Amino acid sequence: MxxxxxxxxxxxxxxxxxxxxxxxxxxxxxxxxxxxxxxxxxxxxxxxxxxxxxxxxxxxxxxxxxxxxxxxxxxxxxKRKDIVPIFNREYSKYFKKIKQDELFNIIDFAGETQSEVYFPIEEFKSIINMVLDRDGANALIMQEPLGYEELRKTINKEFWKNRLSIENILIVSGAQQGIDIASKAIININDNVIVEKPTYGGALSVFKWRRANIFEVNLEEDGIDIVAFEEILKKNKIRCFYTMSYFHNPTGISYSKEKKLKLLELAEKYDFYIIEDDYLSELIYESEIVHEPFKKLDKNDRVIYIKSFSKIFLPGIRLGYIITPDIFRESLQNSKINTDIATSTLMQRALELYIKEGYFKGHIGFLKDEYKKRYELMGELIKQELGEFVRFIDPKGGLNFYLSLKEKNITSKSLFYKLKSKGVYITPGVIFYRYPKDGDYSFRIGFAQVNEEKIKQGINLIREELS
Incomplete structure (x- = not known):
């Protein structure tokens, strides 16, 4: 002893x-x-x-x-007690101020949703008018707790080639609600959950609220560290693993097919489930990345798949969907109904028609072309202007770059405050860790809310602070 x-x-x-x-x-x-x-x-x-x-x-x-x-x-x-994330609340306050005050003179590297200049407002107005002409008052008053049936059918047809049962598709109000619904359905107090390190802060909040025991495993360039992951499985009964399979938030990495197959094999062997948050996978810029999520490879019904339309299509009117394994279909349906009775029926009908008429595919193509230009510019400027100060993994898609400081001479929070005073907003790494200090020397910058000129200005100002 x-x-x-x-x-x-x-x-x-x-x-x-x-x-x-x-x-x-x-x-x-x-x-x-x-x-x-x-x-x-x-x-x-x-x-x-x-x-x-x-x-x-x-x-x-x-x-x-x-x-x-x-x-x-x-x-x-x-069980190491989690530090109350005071900075997270402060950061959220600043982030809300950007949106509420419409501070167009700032350089917003923190925003994750598409810029309003790229939203297809005229197209969508015509779609809503078509829905109202077609469905009348039903478009506003009809409520289907599991989601508008025609939208569920269209999702199955357009995105999954009719391989699913629509009974296993639930419409939700974005990915955050999807994570919450899945957690309520399958996680009990003191259940063990594995997350990537770092990971999406919203998911961490949900698992903490469920009073789960959270295990973190470091990420490699093609996904989670499998050896460390299995060591935890050998010693603990794991209930689920939460993952972002494409353009992980914040690191930007995407899983290799080999790691997906290995994790699915481990899920069956050790009897746990995978909550897959398919984040921004529409925005693939390099042909070497193929969209093949865990759910598509899932032969043993081990994956709860969550997809949001909010980041790239309807930021203000939150919509997404969950694909449930058969074993959890009823519990997830009950969790959805108990969380909210129904999601906006007008927006569901409009989204269904938008997808069916081919507008959605065209809009995504347009976004990919526009964002790829910013991705290439920001990546090149990071190498040229910040290369001596930071290291990063090229995401090859998505909306963000995740930078780690080579020298630990300034924390990400200090950098945040210094840049904020110059009108530049970044996302400090502390937001993405169970224990905030683990993110002291990393930060995320994104190009969703900035044009090419602001990217140049912002990177230059970051360089000034780091040097």
Whole structure:
């Protein structure tokens, strides 16, 4: 038994509280690792020189305060308590100010949705008029809790070649609601979840709210570190793995087919499910990347697939869909209905007609052409102007670049504040980690909200700060 558990007691404070405080300090300082098994009650009592009841009360206090969790038959395990992400709220406040005040003089490298100048407003107005002429009041008052049936049929036909049952397609209000619905349906308190490191902050918030035990695994250039991933599977019963298979947010990496197949194999072997957030996969700029999501390769019905139309089509009127495995169909349907009774029926009907009439495919083609120009310009400028300060993986698609500082002489939060004072907004890496300090020296910049001139100005200002 290690000496780190030994403690000199003070008379005024109950012993179990002092022991618990010592263990919390060890966990916070990473002397006890997240997920590490704590000594048995009898063993720890013997080492410290107290009775078993004292250690029972110690472990009960640790569990109540979020510093430990128990596995029936296996013992008690350390759980590093998440730091309250104060900066996340502050960052959101600034981000909202950009939108609310319409500050056109700023350089917004933080925005992720398409610029209003690219929204096909005239086309969409004509589609809405066609829907109203065709369906009348039904377009406004009819509610279908699982989603407009014709939209579900069109999604199946246009995107999945009629390989799905429409009963397994649910319409939701964007990817965030999709993650929330999936989590409510399959994750219980103290279930174990694996996420990529880093990952989408909105997903982390959902899993924390479900009080799941979160395991992080580092990303490589073609997906998650499989060796480290399987080590966790061998030692823990995992309920699900959350992944962004294309142009991962924030890193921009896309999974290789080999890693997808291996993860699907592991899902079957170790009995867990994959929540696939198919993020921005329409925006592929290089022919070497083929769109073949986990769900398309899924032979054992292990994937809950989530797709949003919000980022590239309807930012303000949130729409997306979930494909459910048969085993979770009813629980996901109930979770959807309990979350909201129905999603906007007019917008669903308009989207269905927009897709069916071929407008959607044409719009995506237009966006790819326009965004590819910005992607190429921003990538070239990063190499030329920032190459001595940062390293990055070329995403070959999507809307963002993720930059890691070579020298740790400024944190991403400090850089955020310095650039904000010059009218440039970036996204600090701390937003994307369970423990914010892990993102201190990385940041994301995107080109969705900036034209070519602002890209040049913004990169120049970043270079000034870094040098």
């Amino acid at each position: 290690e000496e780190k558990f030994l403690i000199t007691f003070e008379e005024e404070v109950p012993k179990y509280i002092q022991i618990a405080n010592n263990i919390k300090k060890l966990i916070d300082n990473k002397e006890i690792k997240d997920g590490e098994k704590l000594p048995t009650i009898r063993a720890l009592a013997k080492v410290i020189g107290v009775n078993n009841v004292t250690i029972v009360n110690t472990y009960k206090k640790l569990k109540n305060e979020g510093y430990a969790f128990q596995k029936v038959g296996s013992g008690t395990f350390a």
